[in-house]
Amino acid sequence: MFLTVSILLFVSALVSVQASTNPKVSSEGCIRPNNRGEGLGWNEYCCYYAYIDPHFSDDQTKFIKNFPTVELVSAGPALIETEERKSMSCILSNDDHVDSLLYMMKALMLNFTDSTYQAHTKKDVDLAICDYFNMACVEASIANKIPFIVTCTHVLNADALAPYINIDFLSMHNPTSKNVPFFERLRDKVINPIRLLIKARGFIKKFRQEQRALGLEPTSGQWRIKFKDSIKMFNTAFGFDPQRPIGPLVEPIGPILPKTRPVLTDDLQQFLDSHQKVVYVAFGQHAVQATEELGLIMTSMLENMETGDIDGILWSVRDMEHLFPETLQTRSGQVYQWAPQVAILHHPSTQLFLTHGGSASVYEALYNGVPIVIYPFFGDQHAAAIIAEENGYGRWMKKNDQEQATKVVQEVLRDDRYRQNANRFKALVQIRSNHGVQRGADVVEEALYLHQDGKINHRRDVRRDLSFLKAYNLDLYLFSLFVIFGSLFGVYRLVSYGLQQSSVKAKKVKSA
Template sequence: MIKYIKNAVLLLAASLILQQASVGAAELEPTFQQKHASKNIAFFAPFGGASHMNWVLSIGNELGMRGHNITFLTVDEFTKLGRSSPYVNTMSVGQGVDVSGTAQYTKDLKGTTIDTIKFMGKGFEYMYANFERDFKAAKEFFESNNIDLAICDHFSDACYTAADLLHIPYVVTSTLSITNDGGATYINNKLTTMTDFTTEFQPFATRFVGKFFVPMMELYYLLPTLNQVTDRKRALGIPAKMQEPSETWKNSLKLINSLNGFSAPRPLGPLVEYVGPIISKTYQPLTEDLKEYLDSHERVAYVAFGQMATPVEKDIYLILSGLLESIEQGRLDGFLWASVHAAGYFPDTITTSSNTTYNVQDMFNQRNPHARVIKWAPQTAVLQHPSTRLFVSHGGLGSWYESMYSGTRMVMFPFFGDQPGNALLIERGKLGGILKNDFTVPQAVELLRRILDDEDGEIAKNVDKYQALVQIHSRHGVAKGADLIEEVAYTHEDGLLKHRQSADQRMGYVKSHDLDLYGALLVVVGLGLWFTTAIVKHVALHLKSTSTEKTQYYRQHIHD
């Protein structure tokens, strides 16, 4: 006790000394904004949903507080997201794309590469559905408002195409590092191969197919769609050419709402910056009836699959059966399911292995005291409630962040995109498990048992570590993101960040990869081998000649 008192006294004394030393000290203040004025900035994101927009809006709000004029350009459905950012102006460019029917495209997905590529094709249709309107809106807004810098969601080709055409610098925002300067030979960076983010656990055949055959399959299935997009651009007078995003964005800064542990660790280029996880610190509270429901339970599973991932009837039947049997076994005492677009796919009844039949409509009408299905739930508030013990999710990165921030273990039911890769990271990191769509009900029940019981405590220990990781890195992500946006706005030269360009960007491919050195080495080695061979041949001929002379000499003397 005396030791602690002494330490406290020493800390207090040190604090007083520091305070006295700081009296009268001058403080550095930034002046760059006074010299060059504030900037007009536009963030354009008409597609992708809250996970693409909320974190960037947090950065935008910070920029607005710093005195910049920032506008959020989006579609009708997402203007509501701007309400939480009072320093951001929000403007709609029209109605968005209806994605409520995604279930019809996901119901037959079996996880094959061809399925993934075909689904990518459907994704391109969504992304480019209103390209002409979006491009025109972006271009006109950038011109009429003297935009100094554009922030473009990585799905918004209209944004960076308009910025390129007007010679306006732009920053690309994404939750994934999907460009060449954010990859490595062992990283699966394409949407078609990121069912596993690295090649570490992949057999030779999978790696071989992914490296050489998947690009050809992409070309075969996606070329017609990409050709149509190119033709549509040219019809607008855009000098379009077909190239991957890595090439399009090669000179732009990429802000990634991620961090190591949630992305497979890899070297990042100078134009790629992790700023994640950016999580809103304010959230919508529980409604009275939801609070009453959660307060009256102790072990609740929360189920939500986001806006784009829609489970179909067989998936819902599997998940419902697993949850209900877990309730019957006493591991859970309730579940809350946010159905979003999936309401029409719920079965009428569920019969568990105990031969108990449940009326699913009772779950929608709140007549089942333990099982409740609603259209939407304030996710952060639900996860923060102490009764929420498990999160059954599609595996979106935003949901993963929120789950770890609250310290909630996870069951992943992935659909497409980065979700299968996220699920594998969660399973391998022992933060939860993967519920596969071809599981039987007993397998689903066993998975829930293993994760909820956590007999060796390993899941709880790892969730605690990730909770610390998320909470530590989310402290300053918004400020870091705003600093990087300002860096581009105040330091670019004709859209280029010369101070961030690595030497290889100014060198030829041969020199930057030392191919000339290897070539010279081959020449030197080749000449050395040739010279050595010539000497050996000469010596051998000399020895042979000498040997022949000696033989002839001895034969002659023997004959004499």
């Protein structure tokens, strides 16, 4: 007997695995193959990695370079081209969350074509791991009645929904309702959803037409409904995601981090060894800053250098040289197109990490006990800044406020509490990452062997098989109330009748 497991991730579809009679999915690659598969038993599987075409600026095939037995399968062209990606960050950084969400919906869902769908069905697979936004992977799995596991960085599904937790894209910039003013909540929860429905009518109609053309059941954009019978696996943990009850199909297995790190280049090693108070600045591959934003950040660094709070700056610029001010080209500041982030954060001279707030960057900093300052751009990055301040291991650098930008850097560097809290969460990240791969691999195998026509019924919430009244015992409470009030009413009627009869008898006696 042979089994095939297919793993698909976000803009790329990922992998499929073929095993012998008693397969063991013990490899990290079965969860996320990007340089995290040291312990993976790929020899037990024949794997397929479905990737987007390499004209997307980041070659997706790099994620499996350490796995020679993995077969590459094209998943079609990129949904977002390189040039469009530069404008994407500006659009998503827009304060109007409705426009930002509408842009993402069009970019990621409108290109749900037959070729994209077929790319996920042409391999005979037994299990798929699909990114939260990869609906082609989900639909292909449902059509072929194979189990699929949905993956994402943060817990965004209805299985972990609570009224006070913000998992929708219009309100997720505040992770919870705590400390959110009434009118801001009204805007995010009521006004903006109505605006989105009005603006997205044409897009939703077109998307439904594309789904029908493929023989799929339209979802009207409510793709979470498709996940209701599948395990959801998230690279996070409580402490980075707001605490609340979660369902039996939800598995927070993170943070998962590489067990190996690239070594420092000679010039980086020399620079870090010759400084004691270095700030590392990196904003990820999707955060493209304007010159004004870089100027604000750079000024905050240089002003803290003048006060002696820092003595060196490392910048990872990622194709942003044209935006970068020339002022930093000094012996105290170094600019790099690419930098081995984990190795830099591991060096004892790195005292602070200035980041956009991407989850991987936050985890890598805290794994090494380095406090952070977050300059968020879009999506869940604002929530990461709020959580960093609540947990005490970092601060939020606000836009268009030079004084505040300089102050937060100085505060984190001078106040030992930030380093202490970073070390507390260092324990959490290291503990969780130590066995996160194995937890994820166990979940994959569980779904592979226990599914029924693609559904994970043994984890199905019993609540879904009960009526609303029965699930919350409301029928019992209503019946009990009926009995109690019925009895009280009966007693009332008996007492009233008795008093009435006594009154009648008294009147008869008087008349006699």
